């Protein structure tokens with residue numbers, strides 16, 4: 001059972017979204033504060049994990065994880081549920097101890113066998129999945145919460161500047177329950193960025209938003225992170241979100257790092273079949289190599305890097321399968337079609353294949369009623385892996 005130290009969700013009291021105008025003087029203060037601070041630039045740092053292990057009781061949660069977020073970069077931690085993404089963030093924030101390994105902020109060790117810098121001294125900001133705004137505090141006071149080291153007027157100026165940056169300064173006197181999910185997300189971002197953390201950690205920051213709002217809020221958040229030049233580590237389980245946001249992506253599975261690279265690296269050169277399947281829909285065929293070729297139900301595939309007799313997995317991306325009624329490839333029969341708008345999902349049985357395969361084609365490309373077809377495969381959509389890789 002998970003225990004997380006999250007603040008309670010704001011209470012939605014069903015009140016209308018009343019926008020309480022802040023005085024013009026407050027907006028001027030906010031703009032002046034931004035101008036003084038060269039657009040609220042943070043001092044981005046490098047956050048590095050070295051050989052980190054972690055356990056919850058007997059269960060090993062992280063296994064020898066080594067990775068770093070470079071200054072000013074957005075690094076996405078991607079992986080299925082339970083792969084250890086949140087645990088890695090909690091270790092970085094200092095709210096979870098590590099069992100082995102070291103954590104560095106620039107060259108300074110902040111956690112290790114003999115070191116544990118408390119969370120409040122790390123200069124690392126944490127933004128939770130549910131935004132964790134305090135329902136009893138105004139938006140302004142929510143953002144001022146992390147600025148207690150400043151004088152009252154400075155903290156007000158900084159908080160207003162942070163709200164101005166996310167386009168929420170006019171809501172400063174409102175309370176969280178009167179804001180939409182997207183507005184709350186922006187306030188949470190302002191609160192996390194206001195103390196100018198060296199690194200900002202974000203745990204599934206868009207998961208509470210509906211899919212339409214998600215795209216725009218994600219784009220805005222990315223723009224704000226870029227403007228603030230913050231180093232950000234963003235947790236997500238959605239590969240497309242990681243590709244949209246991350247300068248680089250760290251893919252985790254069962255607490256271990258599978259691959260670290262750009263979206264292009266992970267899509268075009270996945271380290272194994274798991275990474276390939278995480279970034280695209282694939283058909284998988286298990287076969288043995290003979291004479292540098294793997295014989296699959298959709299035809300022979302070049303596998304010259306593998307010795308004769310090697311067991312391999314051949315992954316074929318769904319859009320890489322071409323279907324025509326002209327007999328020119330492997331004979332197949334259409335057994336199901338699903339219209340998806342721009343595309344169509346086609347399920348086929350291929351002569352000699354044990355199980356049906358899927359293809360994604362442009363909608364309308366294949367005559368309705370087409371049954372006996374030919375299948376060819378685009379070489380760039382084929383990936384071959386060692387069977388146990």
Ligand SMILES: Nc1ncnc2c1ncn2[C@@H]1O[C@H](COP(=O)(O)OP(=O)(O)OP(=O)(O)O)[C@@H](O)[C@H]1O
Pocket residue numbers: 001002003004056061079080081082083084085086087088237
């Ligand atoms: N407080 C806890 N006590 C015991 N086990 C925990 C605790 N928190 C997490 N776990 C377990 O540790 C493993 C990793 O959890 P973690 O939350 O880091 O994964 P995650 O990749 O963030 O998953 P999700 O995407 O579902 O949030 C899981 O098996 C989870 O059940």
